[in-house]
Amino acid sequence: MRVLAAMSGGVDSSVAAARAVAAGHEVIGVHLALSQDAQQTRETARGCCSLEDSADARRVCDKLGIPFYVWDFSDRFKEEVIGDFIDSYAVGETPNPCLRCNEKIKFSALLERGIALGFDAVATGHYAVLDSDGHLRRSPDDKKDQSYVLGVLSRQDLDHCLFPVGDTEKPKIREEAAAYGFSTAAKPDSYDICFIPDGNTQAFLGRSIGLRPGMIVDQDGTELREHDGAWNYTIGQRKGLDIKTPAADGRPRYVTDIDAATGTVTVGPREALAVSRIEADRLKFLHPDMDGQLRCEVQVRAHGSVVGCTVSVDKQADRMVLDLDEPLHGVARGQAAVLYLPTDDGLGDIVLGSGTICGTD
CATH class of the missing domain: 3.40.50.620 (HUPs)
Incomplete structure (x- = not known):
């Protein structure tokens, strides 16, 4: 070839x-x-x-x-x-x-x-495997496995890939x-976001989006302080909230929701981050079993936890709903939900496909 x-x-x-x-x-x-x-x-x-x-x-x-x-x-x-x-x-x-x-x-x-x-x-x-049937699978090196970041490819792309x-x-x-004799043999792995040279994501977003003041509120809607832009925050964030008044129960606060339209950032206890249902769109189909209702596992971050789930896939609507066997914490809109089919053949789990998370509950 x-x-x-x-x-x-x-x-x-x-x-x-x-x-x-x-x-x-x-x-x-x-x-x-x-x-x-x-x-x-x-x-x-x-x-x-x-x-x-x-x-x-x-x-x-x-x-x-x-x-x-x-x-x-x-x-x-x-x-x-x-x-x-x-x-x-x-x-x-x-x-x-x-x-x-x-x-x-x-x-x-x-x-x-x-x-x-x-x-x-x-x-x-990339650390992933294409088996003899063309199925994308996890790498045997679980510490380096990159099947998650490849789960957003199309089936047509995978048909022309070698790993x-x-x-x-x-x-x-x-x-x-x-x-x-390659000089790259001891070269460290790349890290961070390549288009933000200084690593300061908030400063980059501030320059790119501009000031959009809003309010940080608790789960009861009580206003805690003003902020410069909802882009400063991510779901699950704990540090950098700069809230002077402690929570009534004295426990740490986390970002639990972001409404960019109103500029409202909601904070609450860690248990408020628990998600039992995920909705995703912009679906990618890498395996024929990703259709209708199915049982599989889902991963929502590159090195995140994997949980079992029941998935309902609507190809016509380009949407799927995942009901999780156990809650996941800190799941954010915009992340990818990559579906896996566990196997017992000694090879890595099979990637079924993916979607972009558009809602949680």
Whole structure:
């Protein structure tokens, strides 16, 4: 096959490219430029899109003897990832920009161009497995498993994906990179949001959305203090509320609801964060069993808890309702609800699909 190796400049994508070459594929390395003002080093970029990362990716391709290109997706990234991030916070959601980047850029946009140029697949360094039936499964390395962030892809995207390192634990990947002589072998993993270089998300949102004063209230509607914008807060947040008057019971307060339209941020005790029902839209179907009413498990954060649930899927309405076997805490609108089918075949759980959380109860 003709394969595009998506080269982030990290150790995982380096070994993924090497394994694709070793498998006999015709491989070309591609680094995605997602910013027109990329930082020089990861210390200033904090994410995965610095000029240093691009140079590391090029060195790996040179060692492998494969062509290397940089493709500029900065305009599309700005619109579909950064713009979505800002818009979601402006309406009181808590988005995950890494999910949107995977969905819109690292797979959809890359595959769109790659297939137009005659490539068959994209290989990435994600920790997930595609089995012989094409089902997306968890990685055996549960500490690195990234099936959750891939659950927002389309079935068409997955049909053109390769995850060469997904069946291997991270320490082995670093050993393999060292054996190849890759400079990325000991490189630390990326972290934080790549388009917020200083890591100050609230300052970024303040500049992007502007002041929208509102009120923090308790569950009885009692006004506690004014705030500068509901975008400062996320469901489940405890720190940074700056409420001078303690709760009557003396217990900590958490953000339990955000109404961006009125600017009202509601706080309450931790038990008020418990959610037993989730509604989700913008559905993605990765397995035929995601239809009608079914029993499965759901995960709502990249490294969050997994609980059993009964799901009612309405394809026509592009909506599903999840009744949870046990409550989850701190579930926010804008997060992804990824459904899993547990298996007893010794392989990882199967990803059925996903939806974007639009309501809780």
